Amino acid sequence: xxxxxxxxxxxxxxxxxxxxxxxxxxxxxxxxxxxxxxxxxxxxxxxxxxxxxxxxxxxxxxxxxxxxxxxxxxxxxxxxxxxxxxxxxxxxxxxxxxxxxxxxxxxxxxxxxxxxxxxxxxxxxxxxxxxxxxxxxxxxxxxxxxxxxxxxxxxxxxxxxxxxxxxxxxxxxxxxxxxxxxxxxxxxxxxxxxxxxxxxxxxxxxxxxxxxxxxxxxxxxxxxxxxxxxxxxxxxxxxxxxxxxxxxxxxxxxxxxxxxxxxxxxxxxxxxxxxxxxxxxxxxxxxxxxxxxxxxxxxxxxxxxxxxxxxxxxxxxxxxxxxxxxxxxxxxxxxxxxxxxxxxxxxxxxxxxxxxxxxxxxxxxxxxxxxxxxxxxxxxxxxxxxxxxxxxxxxxxxxxxxxxxxxxxxxxxxxxxxxxxxxxxxxxxxxxxxxxxxxxxxxxxxxxxxx
Numbered sequence: 001x002x003x004x005x006x007x008x009x010x011x012x013x014x015x016x017x018x019x020x021x022x023x024x025x026x027x028x029x030x031x032x033x034x035x036x037x038x039x040x041x042x043x044x045x046x047x048x049x050x051x052x053x054x055x056x057x058x059x060x061x062x063x064x065x066x067x068x069x070x071x072x073x074x075x076x077x078x079x080x081x082x083x084x085x086x087x088x089x090x091x092x093x094x095x096x097x098x099x100x101x102x103x104x105x106x107x108x109x110x111x112x113x114x115x116x117x118x119x120x121x122x123x124x125x126x127x128x129x130x131x132x133x134x135x136x137x138x139x140x141x142x143x144x145x146x147x148x149x150x151x152x153x154x155x156x157x158x159x160x161x162x163x164x165x166x167x168x169x170x171x172x173x174x175x176x177x178x179x180x181x182x183x184x185x186x187x188x189x190x191x192x193x194x195x196x197x198x199x200x201x202x203x204x205x206x207x208x209x210x211x212x213x214x215x216x217x218x219x220x221x222x223x224x225x226x227x228x229x230x231x232x233x234x235x236x237x238x239x240x241x242x243x244x245x246x247x248x249x250x251x252x253x254x255x256x257x258x259x260x261x262x263x264x265x266x267x268x269x270x271x272x273x274x275x276x277x278x279x280x281x282x283x284x285x286x287x288x289x290x291x292x293x294x295x296x297x298x299x300x301x302x303x304x305x306x307x308x309x310x311x312x313x314x315x316x317x318x319x320x321x322x323x324x325x326x327x328x329x330x331x332x333x334x335x336x337x338x339x340x341x342x343x344x345x346x347x348x349x350x351x352x353x354x355x356x357x358x359x360x361x362x363x364x365x366x367x368x369x370x371x372x373x374x375x376x377x378x379x380x381x382x383x384x385x386x387x388x389x390x391x392x393x394x395x396x397x398x399x400x401x402x403x404x405x406x407x408x409x410x411x412x413x414x415x416x417x418x419x420x421x422x423x424x425x426x427x428x429x430x431x432x433x434x435x436x437x438x439x440x441x442x443x444x445x446x447x448x449x450x451x
Contacts, residue, residue, distance in 0.1 A: 005106050005107060005108075009105040009106060009443065010441075010442050010443040012054070012105045012106065013102055013105055013403065013443040014373070014443065016101050016102065016105075017101075017370070017445055019071075021071045021072070021073065022071070022072045022099070022101070023069050023070060023071055023072060023099070023100075023101045023103075024069065024070055024071075024072050024075060024095060024096070024099060025067075025068070025069045025095070025096035025099060025100060025103040025104070025251065026067075026068055026069075026070070026093045026094055026095045026096060027066060027067045027068065027093075027094045027096075027201045027228065028064075028066055028068075028082075028088075028091050028092065028093050028094060028201075029063065029064060029065045029066065029115065029201065029202065029203040029206070030063050030064050030087050030088055030091055031062055031063040031115075031127050031128060031206060031207075032062070032063045032064075032087035032088075033061065033062070034059065034060070034061055034062070034063065034064075035061075037059045037060055037061055037111045038111055040059055040064075041059050041109050041110075041111050044057070044059070044081075044109055045107065045109050047081040048068075048070075048078070048081065048107060048109075049107055051070060051071075051074045051077055051078055051081070052070065052071055052074065053068055053069070053070045053074070053078065053107060054068070054069045054070075054104040054105060054106060054107050055067050055068035055069055055104045055107060055108070056104065056108050056250070056251075057107075057108065057109040057110070058109075058110055058111075058112045058115045059109065059110070059111055059112070059115065060111065060112045060113060060114050060115045062114055062115055062127060063087075063115050064088075064115060065115040065116065065203055067104070067250060067251065068104070069101075069103045069104040069251075079093075092225060092229070094201050094202075094225055094226070094228040094229055094232075095228075095232070096228070096249070096256065100251075100253055102403070103251040103253060104251055115203070116175055116203055116204055116207050117174065117175065117176050118175065118176050118179060118207060118211070119176035119177075119179070120176075120179070120211070122214075124214070125210070125211065125214050126210060126214070127206070127207055127210045128210065129210050129213055129214070130206050130209045130210045130213070130222070131195075131197070131205075131209030131210070131212070131213060131220035131221050131222045132220065132221045132222070133221075133222060133223075133224035134196075134221050134222065134223060134224055135224055135233060136223075136229075136230045136233035136234050136237070136239050137233075137237070137239055139196070139198075139221075139223050139230065139242070140239065140240070140242050142194055142196055142221060143164065143165070143166070143196065143242050145194060147192065147193055147194055148193070148194040148196050149168065149186065149189060149193050149194065149195055149196065150164055150166060150167045150168065150196040150197070150198070151167065151168045151170075151182055151195070151196070151197045151198075151208075152164065152167045152168065152169045152170070152197075152198060152199070153175065153178055153182075153197055153198070153199045153204045153205055153208050154169075154199050154200060154204070154248070155172055155173050155174065155175070156169070156170070156171045156172060156173065157173075157248065157276070157287060158200070158248035160263075160264045160289070161245050161246040161248055161255060161263065161264045161274040161276070161289070162227075162243060162244060162245030162246040162247055162248070162255075162258060162263065162274070163243070163244065163245065163263070164198060164242050164243050164244075165242050165243075165244060167198075168182070168185070170182065173335070175204050175207075175208075178208075179208065179211055182212075183211075183212070183215055186217075189217075190215075190216050190217045190218060191218055193219065194219045194221060195212055195217050195219060195220045195221065196221045196222075196223075197209060197212075197220075197221070197222050197223070198222065198223035198226060198227060198230075199223075199226050199227070200226045200227055200228060200247065200248070200249070200250075201225065201226040201227075201228050201229075202222065202223065202224065202225050202226040202229070203226075205222040205223065205226065206222065208222075209221070209222045227243060227247045227258070228247065230243065231243070231247065231256075231258050241258060241259055243258050243259065244258075244259050244261040244263055244351060245257075245258065245259060245261050245262065245263040245264070245274060245351070246258060246274050248276070254275075254276040254277075254287075255274065255275070255276060257355065260354045260355040261351035261353075261354065261355075262274050262351060262352050262353040262354065262355055263351050263352060264289055264352070265289065265341050265352060266289055266290055266291035266294055266341060267288045267289045267290065267302075267339040267340070267341050267342045268288075268290060268291075268294040268298065268302075268339060268340065268341070269291060269293070269294055269340075269341070270340070270341040271291045271293070272352040272353035273289055273290070273291040274289065274355075275289065275290065275291065275292075276288070276289055276290075277289075277290045277295065277300055278300075279300065279301055279302040279303075279306050280299060280300035280301050280306065280310050280439065281301060281302075281306035281307075281309045281310050281317075282317070282321065283306075283309065283317070283320055283321040284301075284302060284303075284306050284309075286302045286336055288302055288336070288339055288342070290302075296437060296438070299439065300439065302336060302338060302339065303336070303338040305338075310379060311379055311380055367449070367450040368400050368447040368448060368449050368450060369390070369391060369447060369448050369450060370389075370390065370445055370446070370447055371388055371389065371390050371391045371393060371446055371447065371448045372386040372387050372388045372389050372390070372393075372432075372445070372446040373386065373387055373389065373444070373445055373446065374386055374401075374403070374440050374441060374442055374443070374444040374445070374446065375387055375431070375442070376442075377439055377440045377441070379439070381435070382435055382436060382437065383433050383434070383435055383436070384401075384433065384434060384435075384436045384440050385431065385432070385433045386431075386432050386433075386446045387430075387431055387432075388426050388427065388428055388429065388430045388431075388432055388446075389428065389429075390428060391428065391448060392425055392426065392427050392428070393413065393416070393425070393426045393432065393448060394413070394416070394424055394425040394426075395413050395414065395415065395416050395424050395425075396412070396413060396414075397412070397413050397448055397449070398410060398411070398412045398413075398448075398449040399411055399412075399413060399446055399447060399448055399449060400446075400447040400448075400449055401436075401440055401444050401445070401446055401447075402444060402445050402447065403440070403441050403443045403444035403445065406438070406439070406440055406441055406444050409438055410449070411436055411437075413434055414434075414435075415434055415435065416432060416434050417432060417433045417434065418430040418431070418432050419431055
């Protein structure tokens with residue numbers, strides 16, 4: 001009975017590409033009394049692993065919080081696994097705006113003390129006594145009421161790249177920090193103001209709305225399904241968007257564009273930008289906003305110190321990381337002193353620029369054929385190495401390099417080496433190398449563009 005992952009992220013990415021099946025990224029949550037979270041966790045893993053589900057899920061005595069990627073053909077079967085439990089019958093699944101087959105590459109289900117850490121120790125607090133749910137148009141209507149106060153219950157790095165017009169956006173890194181801050185700030189408005197709140201998918205607001213009702217606020221409302229569901233409704237019903245910018249998401253995409261407004265700036269140069277990245281140095285892994293120019297110049301790094309480190313031999317990098325947390329175990333969200341423009345949240349609550357339409361969709365919709373896979377990247381010389389498994393590749397051909405971290409990058413071959421010798425054309429079975437201005441990963445695929 002398998003209760004753990006047996007494949008690495010790179011191996012899983014390869015299998016997904018080879019399967020060629022469309023996957024759906026979705027999220028859902030439910031507050032409920034779960035007597036045995038460990039048993040519940042194991043049941044879910046067995047059922048979802050059989051459906052090739054991947055994602056990040058937290059379960060606790062108070063309920064479940066899930067972000068999932070599944071093959072589209074398994075959606076009905078996945079719903080059936082939820083219907084087994086009374087508290088998840090008919091549950092709403094928030095489907096992502098932009099689909100990406102590599103949004104998750106492992107199935108991780110963890111048992112936590114709470115599905116949303118709130119820092120509260122109050123046995124009289126009933127999380128199920130929540131505020132009134134509002135659909136998109138109702139939310140827009142209440143936003144226009146002068147007696148409404150709207151609060152963003154996400155963290156600063158989320159609201160920084162996108163938010164509702166006129167929202168209070170607390171400068172916090174965790175949900176638990178925002179509750180006492182907002183409670184103190186709004187003490188004088190318990191009776192006569194509409195307290196309107198939102199978050200990504202609704203789970204944080206569900207708890208926040210119950211908390212503020214418990215604190216004595218009379219008119220408490222929340223956006224049903226969060227920003228994700230709001231976006232679906234405004235598109236289907238042709239409703240004007242009161243949300244501006246991007247919706248931050250917690251998978252490798254790091255954001256879904258809602259409008260073409262850019263409301264934040266590159267943390268390194270100050271140029272209007274709303275693209276998050278994680279520092280390439282695994283010993284840092286800082287999450288920050290970085291424009292394409294700085295990304296190229298700094299090679300995805302947040303500082304010159306980190307840039308120097310990634311050019312060291314791997315053994316030296318590993319030695320430097322000994323005894324410290326690395327990679328995604330680090331919780332550092334744009335709070336480094338090396339970032340000169342890290343306070344985008346202090347900017348006026350209005351767009352700084354417009355995103356180019358061509359950048360709204362990350363997928364490059366051009367005909368292509370898979371011809372090989374990545375084998376190595378030489379950081380000092382910026383040389384990429386691939387194995388050609390299909391067709392031919394020649395100098396002058398345009399290629400697409402795609403992967404879960406690299407994204408999708410186009411490049412035109414100007415020089416080409418096959419099996420160590422310069423050539424004009426490489427054939428199936430050749431090991432090729434060529435210089436490239438961006439870093440590649442072992443999970444990346446090499447495509448030849450056909451048009």
